Amino acid sequence: MIRASGVVASIPSHPLMILFLQVGVLLLLAMVLGRLAVRCGMPPVAGELTAGVILGPSLLAHVAPGAGHWLFPQEPEQMHLLDSIGQFGIILMLGFTGMHLDLKLLRRKGARAARISAAGLVLPLALGIWLGFLLPAKLRAPGADGTVFALFVGVAMCVSAVPVIARTLLDMQLIHRDVGQMIVIAGTVDDAVGWLLVSLIAAMGTTGLHTGDVVLALARMALLLLFTATIGRAVVGMAMRRAARASAPGLATVTAVLLIILSAAGAGALEFEPVFGAFLCGIVIKTAKDVDTRALAPLNTTVMTVLAPLFFATAGLRMDLTALFDPKIALWGLAVFALAVFGKFLGAFVGGLTSRMTRWESLALGAGMNARGVIEVIIAMVGVRIGLLRVEMYSIVVLVAVLTSLMAPPLLRLAMNRVELTAEEAMRKTRVFAAHDTADGVRDAADGGAPADLPEPSGPILHS
Template sequence: MVTTTVAPIPAHSLLVLLLQVGLLLLTALLLGQLAQRLRMPAIVGELSAGVLLGPSLLAHVAPDLGSWLFPHTTAQMHLLDSIGQFGVILLVGLTGMHLDLKLVRRQGSRAAGVSAAGLILPLALGIWLGFQLPGQLRAPGSDATVFAIYIGVAMCVSAIPVIARTLTDMKLIHRDIGQMILVAGTVDDAVGWVLVSLITAMATTGLHSGEVVAALARLAIVLVLAMTVGRLVVRAAMRAATRSGVRGLPVVTAVVLLILSAAGSQAMQLEAVFGAFLCGILISQCRETDPKELEPLNTTVGTVLAPLFFATAGLRIDLTALATPKVALWGLAVFAIAVVGKFLGAFLGGRLSGMNRWESLALGAGMNARGVIEVIIAMIGVRLGLLTVEMYSIIVLVAVLTSVMAPPLLRFAMNRVAHTAEEALRETRVLELQGDAGSRREPVANGPR
């Protein structure tokens, strides 16, 4: 048997890829900074980079340049997508690392009630909406029930990165309501990733009783392995990397663990990011892991890989596809259901847990922000063959608009919520810690997503 060497990437394909990455990243960083100056999440600018360079603008203003720079060929787009997938796996892994499970345990049953209401109502409304949406918003050949469940999941998630940064910037992170928003959003996101993985399995194997049971069994196996063998492996690997004293080894070890975990969940016909999310949680639980040693990873993902992924996601948005009155009206319906469902669910959860109406309104405003999580879910929907260009564009716009809505609505509600003595004490401690941290090192500024 004669073996032949596989040819490397063609010179022209490499040139196009380098230009794509360079232009997308440059535009995403510039527009991301502009968005932050306008007091908006960075993701707004980063997605806009893809919108400007994609079918919404460049393809119409300079069609020859647009088709040369971003050709509609599977091979070329897969090259760009592979870089984006690498970034999103690490981004979701970092989201898992930043979850504060101690805070979840402290809030207990009260937070569970708020999370359940903020999850179940938008999930139910989203599933109902999914069945009502016209066939032109669902990809040809996709299962109507799987599509409807997917829409429900997209409606019920929150975005912890956006929420945490918003609360920090508004100096609400120490407030009781700020803590509750973080906890409820954390639980909702964790459940959301489980549901996304279940949908992935359904879309892959079909929606029959045997396949659904098999998907649930695979999901249970992954969770059990993560909490047992995975916990031991991650702890041993991170402990060895930390104690080695080799500069950068903890970062490399964390990246390897995240990618292999993503590969494991993908092999189980679940979503790759679900494995990365679980691994991120396990890494955060390692006592030997010093968060400062993983700061280079946080910086690289936050300033390079994440903006590139969101710019790539923006390339798939076609705003001209939303110009049709029927599509535009359905887009408004999706946005209304997304906002009302999350707001009303969180508001009712807050009221049932003993909060007053302004505290409950603030809870709804904070949890309504979807940001990065919903964009990732939208990309997954495209990859699973569930979404048309129109529906994808609608879901991404919902993610952007709800993230932009959060700060002013939070400010409006929190201006009517009185400070407590405990909150004042907690604020003093936070300021003291920030002062100590500032005297030791310069802060690293990552934009909200």
């Protein structure tokens, strides 16, 4: 006789109450500081991260340790509840990032973009790996493989952040310029390759760095990409088209969420980062025929104004800036920042010069592609999750992401003031910002902007 299993107990009332308070306090402070950051000319992610820093071990745990430990108890079960909400938001955000990629523009200017993105990717990657081997062992988590750690540092230093770049270019009215387009295209390529490398390194961090495991990870990656480009593309396109034709309201939104989550789960089953699967699914949704991704704008607004800020505030909770008071740690942090900026700037600058762009245009390329923003924050969280980074190194990587994003606008303005506006760019500006003005209400609600597929915005609005 088979006995029925007992009903699994629900979450106790106290942890549930703490979770609700955590979400409410983090979201409120992230919203206030995010808007304050925008008013100060900074990306909202800077304010959202600061919300977590204020409420975490950097400040609240020192100023009011009793309140800090009560609201954010350092218990894995409680923190995992909060993390799960943030992870859900970031999975959807990476799906929208994939939908944001402009593959048509990439194909039109592919040769030049390939040269620029390769230079802007390879040099900081190599310098980052070299620095990763030099960094002291106390910056990596106990038991973490030194080679995998160095590879991870290299990838963290070579990425750009298309959402930050796009929003910056829109705000500065540079998205219509040839240089602006090239920054977005080259940054898009760098991000795509970066996520590929992050997933491979995450797999190595899980299984170890052995020749057989590396070959197996590469084979699984090839299988995932092949499946995505063939069967996955057909299934996603069919599902989205049927949802779009159905009379049920919101069915396209539910279908997109379902596809993104299942893709994330599939990537996780192959021992890759779930965010990589979500990113690939977003690209496939964007390329599906007869599918208008602008119908997903309401969901995108919810993700970018609620779930994504909550994720970044949670990421700020993991930072401990007091660790940087140690002079040795601070010097290593300064070295990471300096090498990250130097590598990306020099790589993009050389790529621009070899692509027959002027010195000032090449400088603008370096300034734009140097912004890491949300992408590097997500990568830092991945490093913590797979057991590579200690809190000191995690804090350094996140600070690099924020500081490089803050550097981009003034340097772009300095360089672009010396680049002459062409007649074609002037005509393009009229079309781009006429289309942009019609979408201002939605863009303001989401505090972000997509790099318009000149002359029209194509795809969902992205968080910056």
